[in-house]
Amino acid sequence: MITHSVFFRLKFPKGSSEEATFLSAAAKLSTLPAVKNFASLKQTSSKNDFDYGLTMEFENQQEYNGYNIHPDHVSFVNTYWEAYVEKFLEIDYEVIG
Incomplete structure (x- = not known):
């Protein structure tokens, strides 16, 4: 099993219409073939940016x-990710053992 995670900061303020648009578009990735256990997350710690x-x-x-x-993932990246995301960290991992 591979877990794909991205953590990010948007170019737009929290609570903005752009934030809502981005998060709504991102949630649609959960419908793509092979995607399991999709979750949108909100940071609760001040330990990172x-x-x-x-x-x-x-x-x-x-x-x-x-x-x-x-094609739907590529479109999301081209339409939303590149235009809305200011900074990100991508981590892909497998369980050891």
């Missing part, structure tokens, strides 16, 4: 690769 996160799981590398090239 990120405000939000998205996390999801994939059964294997092939399914994760398919997600990355899926």
